[in-house]
Amino acid sequence: MSRIARILLGIVVLFVIPASVAWALGFELGQSKDELKLKYDVSIYDHDTGRVTVKFTLEDEGRLKPISSIDFHIPSDEKHDSGGYKSDLTLSMSTRNEETKQVARIHIRKDWAARAEIQIKTSHLDGKQEPLTWYYHAIPLKELVAKAKPHETVHLDSP
Numbered sequence: 269m270s271r272i273a274r275i276l277l278g279i280v281v282l283f284v285i286p287a288s289v290a291w292a293l294g295f296e297l298g299q300s301k302d303e304l305k306l307k308y309d310v311s312i313y314d315h316d317t318g319r320v321t322v323k324f325t326l327e328d329e330g331r332l333k334p335i336s337s338i339d340f341h342i343p344s345d346e347k348h349d350s351g352g353y354k355s356d357l358t359l360s361m362s363t364r365n366e367e368t369k370q371v372a373r374i375h376i377r378k379d380w381a382a383r384a385e386i387q388i389k390t391s392h393l394d395g396k397q398e399p400l401t402w403y404y405h406a407i408p409l410k411e412l413v414a415k416a417k418p419h420e421t422v423h424l425d426s427p
Contacts (some may be wrong), residue, residue, distance in 0.1 A: 276303045297393075301405070305330030309423060310386065310407055316418035320378045322409065324361060324386055326370040332390040332405065338363060340374050340389045341406075361386070382413040 290389035299305065300357050313321045322340070338367075342357040357380070361372035376384075386407040393403050415422045 271373045272291075293400065294389075294401075294404060296421065297403050299405075304332060304405060306332065306388070306405065308388075308407075309420065310409070310412060311421050311423045312409070312412050314416040314418050314420045318378055319375060320381050320413065320416060321373055321375045322381055322384075324372045324407075325366075326363070326372075327368070329390075331394050332388060332392065332403070333342045333395070334392060335360075335390050336402070337389045337390055338370075338372055338373050339389060339404075340343075340384060341387050342375075342380055356383075378413060378416075382410050384409050 301308070305328065305331070309323075309324070309325045309327075311323045311325075313323070315321065322336060325337075326338070327344040329397060338361045340357070340359050340361050341355060341390060344354040346354045346358045359374075361374060363370040363372045365371075388411070389402060390406070391402045392395050405407045412424055
């Protein structure tokens with residue numbers, strides 16, 4: 269392959285691959301956990317040090333199967349020029365299998381956890397995949413963090 273052909277190929281790859289990723293649209297699913305047939309639990313343990321441990325346990329992927337990632341997301345108050353909000357932090361929560369469940373944990377400052385949400389992401393909905401589209405179910409942690417007492421674990425559905 270000639271040098272010019274390699275340079276042209278490099279330019280095409282440089283612009284086409286990022287453009288295809290940028291064109292993908294993400295949609296937050298408004299349905300409830302039950303409507304999506306998801307089975308999960310979220311718990312928070314307050315270490316009384318200004319930090320908490322957030323534990324996410326996924327038992328059934330429901331209508332989102334297969335899940336592409338489980339992310340811990342802290343949104344920003346700052347808006348994009350094109351609309352929507354920027355992100356202060358987004359990280360993929362690594363899961364490990366415990367019996368038939370997938371479990372992920374994160375240890376983080378309590379004030380950051382109060383602003384955060386867990387996002388279950390997929391490119392499928394009801395087994396169907398739309399090109400360049402992905403979906404997510406958000407689980408806000410604000411109320412759960414507020415319920416947490418020092419040296420106690422509080423669960424998502426507990427009073």
